[in-house]
Amino acid sequence: MTNATTLNTERSVPGQIDIWYFVLIEVVIFSSYFITYMLYRIWNSDMFLQSQAHLSQNFGALNTVILLVSSWLIARAVQAAREHKYEAAEKLVFMTIACGVLFIASKMFEWSSKIGEGFELSTNQFFSFYYFLTGIHVLHVLIGFVFLSVVIYQIRTPHRRSIKVIESGAIYWHMVDFLWVIIFALLYVMR
Amino acid sequence: MSTTTDKRLMIVCLVLTGVTLLSWWLGASHGHHAFSLNAGITCGVILMAALKVRVIAWEFMELNHAPVKMQRVADAALTSIITVLLVLYFVGLAA
Numbered sequence: 520m521t522n523a524t525t526l527n528t529e530r531s532v533p534g535q536i537d538i539w540y541f542v543l544i545e546v547v548i549f550s551s552y553f554i555t556y557m558l559y560r561i562w563n564s565d566m567f568l569q570s571q572a573h574l575s576q577n578f579g580a581l582n583t584v585i586l587l588v589s590s591w592l593i594a595r596a597v598q599a600a601r602e603h604k605y606e607a608a609e610k611l612v613f614m615t616i617a618c619g620v621l622f623i624a625s626k627m628f629e630w631s632s633k634i635g636e637g638f639e640l641s642t643n644q645f646f647s648f649y650y651f652l653t654g655i656h657v658l659h660v661l662i663g664f665v666f667l668s669v670v671i672y673q674i675r676t677p678h679r680r681s682i683k684v685i686e687s688g689a690i691y692w693h694m695v696d697f698l699w700v701i702i703f704a705l706l707y708v709m710r
Numbered sequence: 711m712s713t714t715t716d717k718r719l720m721i722v723c724l725v726l727t728g729v730t731l732l733s734w735w736l737g738a739s740h741g742h743h744a745f746s747l748n749a750g751i752t753c754g755v756i757l758m759a760a761l762k763v764r765v766i767a768w769e770f771m772e773l774n775h776a777p778v779k780m781q782r783v784a785d786a787a788l789t790s791i792i793t794v795l796l797v798l799y800f801v802g803l804a805a
Contacts, residue, residue: 530775530776530777530778531775531776531777532776532777532780533771533772533773533775533776539780543783543787546787546791550791550794553791553795554794554795554798557794557795557798557799557802558798560799560802561798561799561801561802561805564747564802568746568747576734576737576738577734577738579734580730580731580733580734583730583734584727584730584731587723587726587727587730588723588727590723590766590770591719591720591722591723591770593770594719594769594770595716595719598712598715598716598719602712686772689770689771690771693766693767693770693771694771696766696770697762697763697766697767700730700759700762700763700766701759701763703730703733703759704733704755704756704758704759705756705795707737708733708734708736708737708751708755709737709751709752709755709756709799710737710746710747710748710751710752
């Protein structure tokens with residue numbers, strides 16, 4: 520008991536507690552989307568599989584790797600900020616944003632190629648889910664840019680600088696990453 | 711940046727990328743059977759996604775330093791959603 524109490528006092532919540540409540544709410548909302556997707560998939564598994572065959576596995580994997588790298592970069596930025604290496608931290612945040620821009624650009628390219636092939640939001644239930652889930656995720660990437668801008672502002676403004684706010688921005692970005700990991704599994708790879 | 715932390719973050723990123731490439735290979739390397747129902751691929755892919763989410767939460771979001779209660783909530787949330795997704799998939803197979 521004493522050991523457990525000591526261990527707990529050494530531990531601390533990364534970032535601000537509010538960001539964790541936000542992450543929890545987002546997880547609940549996205550989980551409801553994933554469960555709805557699975558239910559529709561059960562009711563029409565053949566159509567879902569046939570439609571899934573028209574998605575590019577390569578694009579899905581590339582998108583995942585881009586976001587994983589961006590998560591790695593922002594984690595390094597937090598570490599650099601903790602060590603008061605603010606120039607390096609700022610550079611790493613900009614690299615994270617560049618990965619986000621690359622992710623959105625590749626999504627736009629993928630969407631335009633699907634639309635060009637005749638697969639639109641109204642084509643069938645699978646493509647409705649595809650555009651909805653990837654679209655709502657891209658919206659979260661865009662919101663992530665706002666969080667990362669706040670992180671840059673914090674890094675650049677010594678009298679306002681708060682490591683908790685910087686950590687919170689990073690936590691939001693990691694959430695965007697892990698939500699995509701599940702979307703990739705459900706939309707692109709599962710059979 | 712401290713070399714140990716930097717190295718650890720790099721290893722985490724490489725492991726996550728490796729698992730992603732493995733699930734991509736699982737989904738892409740089954741020839742004409744690629745788009746038929748396959749419980750093995752689905753289980754593998756969903757469990758690999760769960761592993762990746764946990765590694766991101768623990769290593770990048772730093773839940774490994776968070777209070778035990780918070781870690782338990784995160785584990786419970788992840789286990790619940792993955793269990794529900796797998797149960798729904800198998801219900802669909804049995805239907």
